[in-house]
Structure formats: C-alpha cells, structure tokens
Amino acid sequence: MYDGIVQDLIDEFGRLPGIGPKSAQRIAFHILQTPSFDVSRLAQLLSELRERVRFCEICGNVSEQTQCSICRDPRRDRTFICVVEDAKDVSAIERTREFRGLYHVLGGSISPMAGIGPDDLRITQLMQRLADGTVVEVILATNPNLEGEATATYLSRLLRTLEISVTRLASGLPVGGDLEYADEVTLGRAFEGRRAV
Amino acid sequence: MYDGIVQDLIDEFGRLPGIGPKSAQRIAFHILQTPSFDVSRLAQLLSELRERVRFCEICGNVSEQTQCSICRDPRRDRTFICVVEDAKDVSAIERTREFRGLYHVLGGSISPMAGIGPDDLRITQLMQRLADGTVVEVILATNPNLEGEATATYLSRLLRTLEISVTRLASGLPVGGDLEYADEVTLGRAFEGRRAV
Numbered sequence: 001m002y003d004g005i006v007q008d009l010i011d012e013f014g015r016l017p018g019i020g021p022k023s024a025q026r027i028a029f030h031i032l033q034t035p036s037f038d039v040s041r042l043a044q045l046l047s048e049l050r051e052r053v054r055f056c057e058i059c060g061n062v063s064e065q066t067q068c069s070i071c072r073d074p075r076r077d078r079t080f081i082c083v084v085e086d087a088k089d090v091s092a093i094e095r096t097r098e099f100r101g102l103y104h105v106l107g108g109s110i111s112p113m114a115g116i117g118p119d120d121l122r123i124t125q126l127m128q129r130l131a132d133g134t135v136v137e138v139i140l141a142t143n144p145n146l147e148g149e150a151t152a153t154y155l156s157r158l159l160r161t162l163e164i165s166v167t168r169l170a171s172g173l174p175v176g177g178d179l180e181y182a183d184e185v186t187l188g189r190a191f192e193g194r195r196a197v
Numbered sequence: 198m199y200d201g202i203v204q205d206l207i208d209e210f211g212r213l214p215g216i217g218p219k220s221a222q223r224i225a226f227h228i229l230q231t232p233s234f235d236v237s238r239l240a241q242l243l244s245e246l247r248e249r250v251r252f253c254e255i256c257g258n259v260s261e262q263t264q265c266s267i268c269r270d271p272r273r274d275r276t277f278i279c280v281v282e283d284a285k286d287v288s289a290i291e292r293t294r295e296f297r298g299l300y301h302v303l304g305g306s307i308s309p310m311a312g313i314g315p316d317d318l319r320i321t322q323l324m325q326r327l328a329d330g331t332v333v334e335v336i337l338a339t340n341p342n343l344e345g346e347a348t349a350t351y352l353s354r355l356l357r358t359l360e361i362s363v364t365r366l367a368s369g370l371p372v373g374g375d376l377e378y379a380d381e382v383t384l385g386r387a388f389e390g391r392r393a394v
Contacts, residue, residue, distance in 0.1 A: 002288060004261045005249050009242045015234065017227045023215045029285055030214045031243070032250055032259070037212065039243050045206045046228070047240035052202050053229055062229070064201045088226055091199060 006032070055087075058129070060105035060122050062087045070094075070103060077101045082139040083126065083155065085109050085148065089141065099139075104129065109147035110154055118154060126155075130162060140168045203229070252284075255326070257302035257319050259284045267291075267300060274298045279336040280323065280352065282306050282345065286338065296336075301326065306344035307351055315351060323352075327359060337365045 001007055006028055013024035031039050055061065056068035063069065070076060070090070080101025084090055090103050106121040129135070140155055142148035152168055159166045171189035173182055182190070198204055203225055210221035228236050252258065253265035260266065267273060267287070277298025281287055287300050303318040326332070337352055339345035349365055356363045369387035370379055379387070 001291065002259055002284075003266050005242060005246055006259050009239075009246055012235075012239045012242055016224045018220045018223060019216075025285060025288070026215060027213045028246075029283075031246060038209075039247060042206075042209045043240045043244035045202060045209055046236050046243070049202055049206060049225075049228060050236060062199055062203050069200050086226075087199075088222060091222070094198065 055105075059090075059103045060087070060107060060125070061090050061103060075100075078134055079136045080139065081126075081129065081135050081137075082141050084141050085143060085151070089143075093141065101137075101139075106142070106151065109142055109151040111147045111150075121151070123155070123158070127158075130159070130164060133163075135164055137165045137167060140166065144169075144171050252302075256287075256300045257284070257304060257322070258287050258300060272297075275331055276333045277336065278323075278326065278332050278334075279338050281338050282340060282348070286340075290338065298334075298336075303339070303348065306339055306348040308344045308347075318348070320352070320355070324355075327356070327361060330360075332361055334362045334364060337363065341366075341368050 002010065009028045009031075010021070010024045013019050013027050014021050019027070031037055052064050053062055054064070054066065056063045056071055057066050058071040059068060061068040061070065065072075077100050080099070081104050082093060082099055082101055083104045083106060084093070085106050085108055087105050090105065093099055093103075104122070104126050106123070106126075108116055108121055110116060110118060110121070130138070138155075138159060140152040142151045156166050156168075170193055171186065172193055173179065173186065173190045179187070199207070206225045206228075207218070207221045210216050210224050211218050216224070228234055249261050250259055251261070251263070253260045253268055254263050255268040256265060258265040258267060262269070274297045277296070278301050279290060279296055279298060280301045280303060281290070282303050282305055284302055287302065290296055290300075301319070301323050303320070303323075305313055305318055307313060307315060307318070327335070335352075335356060337349040339348045339352075353363050353365075367390055368383065369390050370376065370383065376384070
C-alpha cells in the first residue's frame with residue numbers, strides 16, 4: 001500500500017481489463033519515474049475520449065464523425081456488407097486487406113445466458129440497409145463460438161427472404177498451427193470444409 | 198487502425214510497460230463501452246500524479262508529504278533500517294508485516310553495464326542517517342541478482358567501519374516451490390544457509 005494518489009492510481013489501473021495489481025503498480029511507477037512519458041497527453045486523451053467518439057450512423061463502427069471513414073470512402077464496394085459483432089472485429093478484418101466492402105457492427109451476439117436477444121443488436125438497422133437492393137452479398141463474420149454461431153444462424157434465417165447471397169467465414173485450421181494441437185471441433189470443421197486442390 | 202482519438206489512446210496505452218497493442222485496444226474499448234468506468238477520475242489522477250507525488254526527504258520512499266507515512270509513524274522502530282533498491286520493494290516488505298523498522302530507498306543498484314555507480318544511488322544520505330548512532334542494524338534487502346548482490350557487497354564494506362550490525366536477507370528455496378524445479382544457484386544457497394531444526 002502506498003500513500004494517497006499513487007495507490008489511487010494503482011487501483012484505477014487495476015480496474016482495467018487484463019491489468020492485475022502487479023502490472024498496475026509497475027505502470028504507476030513507470031509513469032512516475034519516466035520523465036519522457038507524456039502523462040498529460042494520456043490524461044487529455046482519456047478525458048476527451050467519450051466526448052469525441054461517436055458511433056457511425058450507418059454501420060455502428062467507432063468514429064469521430066457522424067459516419068465512419070469506411071462508410072465515407074467512395075472507393076469501398078457498396079454491394080458487400082460484412083456483419084461483425086464488435087468494432088474491434090472491423091479493425092481485425094481491415095488488417096487482412098482482403099475485404100473492400102462495407103461493415104455492419106451488431107454490438108454483440110445473441111446470448112440467452114447474458115440476457116442478450118436479437119432486439120438488443122443492431123439487426124433492424126441491418127435490414128434497413130439491405131432494403132434498397134444495392135447489396136448482393138452479406139458475409140456473416142460473427143465469432144466462431146456458441147453465441148456467434150447462434151447469431152449467424154438467426155441472421156441467415158432472417159435474410160433468407162431477401163434476394164441476397166448470405167455467406168459465413170470459413171472455419172478450419174489456423175494458418176501456421178499444428179494439426180496435432182488442433183481441438184476436435186476445429187479439425188472436424190476443417191474436414192467438413194475441405195476443398196479440391 | 199481506428200479513426201483519430203481511439204487510435205491515439207491505443208498508442209499511448211501501448212507505451213506503458215507490459216501493455217501490447219492487443220491489450221491497449223482492449224483497454225481503450227473497455228473505457229469507451231463501459232459507462233460505469235470513471236474515466237474522468239483516471240484522467241485527473243494521471244494529470245495530478247507528478248505534481249502531488251514527491252519523495253520522502255528521509256528515506257526516499259514515495260510520499261505526498263515531505264516525509265513518508267512510515268518515517269512519520271512514531272510506532273516504527275528507529276533502530277532498524279532496511280535498505281532497498283526501489284519504492285516498490287518497500288511495499289512488498291510492508292505486506293509481509295515482518296518488519297517494523299524504517300527503510301532507505303537507494304533508487305537503483307550498482308550496475309556498470311547500465312552506467313550506474315555508487316554515486317548515482319542515495320548512499321551518502323544513508324551514511325548521514327547512520328551518523329547519530331541510533332541505528333543498531335542495517336538489513337540489506339537489495340535484489341538477489343548480480344546488481345543487487347554487488348550493491349549489498351559494496352554497502353557491507355562501507356558499513357564495516359561503523360559499530361552497526363549489517364545483515365542480508367536469506368536466500369533459499371521459495372516457500373511453496375518445488376525442490377525439483379529450483380535452479381542450482383538457489384539450491385546451493387539453500388544448502389549454504391541451512392538451519393538446525
């Protein structure tokens with residue numbers, strides 16, 4: 001235990017995800033003892049974050065404007081929409097540089113355990129975006145876990161009524177991984193989704 | 198990559214020790230998406246930290262006053278001084294509740310590799326504290342690594358001229374550890390320091 005503000009700061013850092021008491025202590029002392037660390041900048045960013053960040057009115061991605069940089073970009077292909085659970089997933093997919101369409105952030109996944117149903121997700125907004133017939137393919141990129149699969153299944157049934165092709169990201173062995181260490185479900189999926197070479 | 202401030206905040210968090218890009222992203226989104234997290238408090242603590250924290254004029258521990266809470270506490274035994282490298286070590290020893298004396302924070306350890314010599318540590322201040330004859334024992338609690346041992350050896354030679362007993366924390370097997378997994382040096386020390394039962 002430390003006097004006053006040092007302990008207060010350690011406690012606050014300890015509330016953040018993935019930071020235990022030891023890391024929090026290390027961070028607080030780093031800030032205290034490293035003159036080159038720009039603590040006022042970090043403090044300012046934190047205090048402005050929630051004011052400045054809004055969510056894109058079209059796709060729900062994080063943005064500092066009413067529409068995010070992807071939705072505003074005229075070079076993006078407006079005939080594809082990739083549906084993801086979270087804004088972090090948009091960033092992960094963007095890093096692959098494989099996809100040049102638009103996104104739709106659901107804001108979570110269907111999870112009866114956590115009390116999250118379809119009405120808690122941005123599904124109505126998705127249906128509105130699909131209404132004008134511009135989109136030809138919806139790629140369901142929810143997580144390959146129980147909740148993500150349930151959400152994908154729900155959406156695929158909902159979209160069946162529209163003249164749009166609905167696809168799901170492939171499940172299989174992670175690239176660079178070892179077959180020996182793959183779990184049975186993943187290995188099963190890899191067999192199921194095998195392709196001619 | 199995100200728009201503006203979200204990415205800026207991720208970058209700033211990523212500069213802190215033990216926080217990689219993924220953790221930084223997770224933290225930024227946690228702050229953004231958790232209304233109950235008091236971001237203004239964290240921002241305020243960060244901006245006040247360096248102004249409010251000083252170092253105790255006696256022992257060098259962190260404090261918000263000219264003297265730290267330990268040095269000010271009249272119940273502490275002023276005949277024992279425990280010498281540590283860093284203020285974090287004071288906190289670690291306090292948690293054991295084994296020691297009721299005072300501390301002296303050196304501010305590092307002798308390390309020719311890092312260009313840190315005895316003059317860069319608070320050794321003169323230690324000698325001044327020992328001058329009035331109150332202290333009967335100095336416990337050298339520098340880290341049990343190369344630099345810490347070198348510092349302890351240097352100090353023990355320096356203190357030899359005074360009428361003060363100088364001790365070093367015991368090295369040996371960590372409690373709860375497995376003998377099988379102990380390294381040779383630690384096991385050797387455990388033999389060397391064996392005690393009659």
